[in-house]
Amino acid sequence: MTAVHDLTYRLVIRACHVLFRALGLRISIVGADRLPSTGPVVVAANHSSFIDFMFVGEAARSQGRLVRFMAKQSVFDAPVSGPLLRGMHHIPVDRAHGETAARSAYRALRAGEVVGVYPEATIGRAFVVKDRADVKRGAAYLALRTGAPIVPVAHWGVHRIFTVDGRYSLRRGTAVQVLVGEPIHPLPGEDADALTTRVHTVLVSMVDELIDTYPQKPAEPHTAWWWPASRGGGAPAMHEARLLDEEARLKADAGRRRG
Numbered sequence: 403m404t405a406v407h408d409l410t411y412r413l414v415i416r417a418c419h420v421l422f423r424a425l426g427l428r429i430s431i432v433g434a435d436r437l438p439s440t441g442p443v444v445v446a447a448n449h450s451s452f453i454d455f456m457f458v459g460e461a462a463r464s465q466g467r468l469v470r471f472m473a474k475q476s477v478f479d480a481p482v483s484g485p486l487l488r489g490m491h492h493i494p495v496d497r498a499h500g501e502t503a504a505r506s507a508y509r510a511l512r513a514g515e516v517v518g519v520y521p522e523a524t525i526g527r528a529f530v531v532k533d534r535a536d537v538k539r540g541a542a543y544l545a546l547r548t549g550a551p552i553v554p555v556a557h558w559g560v561h562r563i564f565t566v567d568g569r570y571s572l573r574r575g576t577a578v579q580v581l582v583g584e585p586i587h588p589l590p591g592e593d594a595d596a597l598t599t600r601v602h603t604v605l606v607s608m609v610d611e612l613i614d615t616y617p618q619k620p621a622e623p624h625t626a627w628w629w630p631a632s633r634g635g636g637a638p639a640m641h642e643a644r645l646l647d648e649e650a651r652l653k654a655d656a657g658r659r660r661g
Contacts, residue, residue, distance in 0.1 A: 410489030411468055417455045418633045425563070426574035428617075429457065433582035434464045442550035444509040445469055446541040446601050448609055449520040450529050450561040458555050461580050462516055470510050471518035472503060472540070476654075495516070504543070509550040519544070521601065524651065525566050528643035530613075530630050533590070534599060536644065542588075542597035552601055556608035558616055562628050569627065577618045578586035581608050590604075 422429060437443060439458075448459045453631045459469045468490075475496040478484045487494075493510065497501040519541040522532045531537075545552045559578040564570040583604055588597055613633065620626035620635070629635025638646060 428577040431580040447555040469518040539594040542594040554583035557614035
């Protein structure tokens with residue numbers, strides 16, 4: 403994309419920076435130089451917030467790259483976010499016609515773009531990476547088809563600002579950590595399942611590292627809705643989160659059918 407075509411994207415980035423300053427966010431990005439500065443790249447990130455794309459994109463921007471995120475169709479249909487997402491050349495994903503999104507992502511990679519994928523597909527309410535069985539293989543398929551490396555990007559703390567179930571906070575000074583991992587290249591003879599497992603293992607480890615080093619750990623973990631149950635926090639345990647995620651999906655599907 404030319405700079406002219408990316409005008410909307412750059413204006414949105416400026417707006418994000420204004421928001422970051424207004425909230426006084428303490429943003430730490432480590433390893434951004436691991437993301438290739440040229441050529442096709444598949445970015446695979448964990449998903450815990452409606453706005454985590456801002457911070458994943460910020461890590462890539464420091465390398466002069468703009469990420470074309472794959473996002474669900476309903477976000478493109480919304481009156482405010484839709485025009486912005488289309489203006490930034492993000493890629494809509496309709497679950498009923500996933501092959502259309504795959505072709506768009508493939509074309510973007512062939513053009514040397516960075517394509518952002520959330521292997522978990524939807525925000526997980528446990529606020530840790532979902533189990534391998536709940537992770538999609540889209541990033542692996544794109545990498546195998548195009549030869550692009552997969553760059554894992556983990557973040558932690560974004561969900562404290564804005565996430566599912568009406569959870570949000572305008573509290574100033576929230577710490578947000580972003581960690582960019584080493585590029586993951588497909589191995590000879592490796593299939594999508596095996597590659598997805600490798601990416602998943604790396605993302606789990608990276609998120610665990612960010613939680614271990616998070617500078618704003620709660621004084622009383624069990625009262626903190628955003629702290630993982632596996633660390634004694636108030637977030638739903640993994641099995642509970644899976645049920646809540648499925649309940650929310652069914653409710654959303656029912657709403658779309660009524661609409």
